[in-house]
Amino acid sequence: MRKNSSGDFYLYMGFKALPPMLMEKAIQESISVKIDGKNTYRINNERFSCARTALIPLDYIPLSGHKYHLCYEPMNKAYAVSQHWSDYADSFSYEGAIFTVSEQGGKKIRHGDSITTEEQYYWVRRQPQLPSFIPGIEMKKCGRLILKDTTLNVFCGTFLSDISDAEFNYLTSYLRTNLKIHLLEKQPEFVPIWPPVVKTEDGYIVNSKEHSVYGYVVSGNDNPRIYVYQGIRKIPDELNAVNHLTCVKVWDKEALVNIDRKYVSNGTLLLERPRVIITNDAEIYELIDDEYISPKKDNLYRNCNRILFKVGHPTDFILVRKSGQIEQNGGIGEYIFEDLRDGDLIYVLQNRYLVNLLVISIEKQQADMSINDEELYRLLKTFKGTKKVKLPHKLRIQIYEIQDKVTLSKKYLDNILKSNNISTAMIKVLEEILK
Numbered sequence: 001m002r003k004n005s006s007g008d009f010y011l012y013m014g015f016k017a018l019p020p021m022l023m024e025k026a027i028q029e030s031i032s033v034k035i036d037g038k039n040t041y042r043i044n045n046e047r048f049s050c051a052r053t054a055l056i057p058l059d060y061i062p063l064s065g066h067k068y069h070l071c072y073e074p075m076n077k078a079y080a081v082s083q084h085w086s087d088y089a090d091s092f093s094y095e096g097a098i099f100t101v102s103e104q105g106g107k108k109i110r111h112g113d114s115i116t117t118e119e120q121y122y123w124v125r126r127q128p129q130l131p132s133f134i135p136g137i138e139m140k141k142c143g144r145l146i147l148k149d150t151t152l153n154v155f156c157g158t159f160l161s162d163i164s165d166a167e168f169n170y171l172t173s174y175l176r177t178n179l180k181i182h183l184l185e186k187q188p189e190f191v192p193i194w195p196p197v198v199k200t201e202d203g204y205i206v207n208s209k210e211h212s213v214y215g216y217v218v219s220g221n222d223n224p225r226i227y228v229y230q231g232i233r234k235i236p237d238e239l240n241a242v243n244h245l246t247c248v249k250v251w252d253k254e255a256l257v258n259i260d261r262k263y264v265s266n267g268t269l270l271l272e273r274p275r276v277i278i279t280n281d282a283e284i285y286e287l288i289d290d291e292y293i294s295p296k297k298d299n300l301y302r303n304c305n306r307i308l309f310k311v312g313h314p315t316d317f318i319l320v321r322k323s324g325q326i327e328q329n330g331g332i333g334e335y336i337f338e339d340l341r342d343g344d345l346i347y348v349l350q351n352r353y354l355v356n357l358l359v360i361s362i363e364k365q366q367a368d369m370s371i372n373d374e375e376l377y378r379l380l381k382t383f384k385g386t387k388k389v390k391l392p393h394k395l396r397i398q399i400y401e402i403q404d405k406v407t408l409s410k411k412y413l414d415n416i417l418k419s420n421n422i423s424t425a426m427i428k429v430l431e432e433i434l435k
Helices: 020-028 165-178 373-382 393-405 410-419 424-433
Strands: 012-016 032-035 039-042 053-057 069-073 082-084 097-100 114-116 121-125 137-146 151-159 182-184 189-194 204-207 212-218 226-230 237-239 245-249 254-259 268-273 282-288 291-293 307-320 326-337 345-350 353-360 388-390 421-423
Touching: 039 053, 121 137, 165 182, 189 245, 189 254, 189 268, 212 254, 226 245, 237 245, 245 254, 373 410, 373 424, 388 424, 393 410, 393 424, 410 421, 421 424
Parallel strands: 114 182, 204 268
Antiparallel strands: 012 053, 032 039, 032 069, 069 082, 097 121, 121 151, 137 151, 189 212, 212 245, 226 237, 226 254, 254 268, 282 291, 282 307, 307 326, 307 345, 345 353, 388 421
């Protein structure tokens, strides 16, 4: 559900998108989506925040108790896709529907899912007012939902928990019976702790190189139940928690973590994606010898301790020093961060969303440590007849790496590797040379 500039709301349906090449072809050839053989909609290329979902505007409300069949037409082998609406969404109840509130567009709360008194919601109703006999509803009318033949009322606000136990039970019973949703004081959830993840509208982006996500389990139960749905599997794995901490393995492209409830929705979604974050209209440079140089590697700065930003859109910068100190700045223009240290982080936010995360990694300048073959040969020859010990494994690997870089010393190094013995005095000498 989205709001336009005039303040009216419109309803969109998200559906499993075709692959990008087929989507482009479908748009060019005017392929349509038909719902239940009656309502036909043109496919567009607008994407919702989930990469595999597209949007089309609706001009009707899904009715309760009816299964809507969705298909592409004309039915072509390239577009032989069909599905039932009821597999992915559900209808409006008689009392309307509850939506989340977000800048990208509020999503409908599915039947059987939970909401919490800590969050703000939209309530879409046919009736022009809220039920006055139900306690704990703190909402005001904020607009209309415009469809082809119907206009509905949209209210925005929260449900209260600071009411009596009897009133709260009455409120939860009403929502469960009439809207098929569960109201909780605090939403049970899985909060990722390590490794660092990026929060988006859909869930948390986990770096594609990581497969284990450690997190804290928020639950009112002493022994919370943890259910994990991998990919498209409908049967979850059940995990254990120790001191409310657990580890989730992301085996597929995504994993859904639900706490205390067996639902294939309403949980914490972990999305395994390459962490490529693009900053909108922002140029990033390293300042080296007073010259602007674009970094060679994304999100990794090794050459200097100064970073320059040039931004054309309102942008917030949060610099988190390795010591824990936080510095903030923002706006439009040029911003220079100086005296950066290895381990510092710069968060770049636009419209309250994280669009870039810069990890400062400054390498220490080291002197030229190329191997002096003549000096090494002289030392090996000098300590040839001294007491020997078994060659340490780490040193053995290092000798393997340098034996082709020397000429005079090569014979001595080969003998050390074959005998697996080395002069005691040479161990420290080689360690210094190979640092």
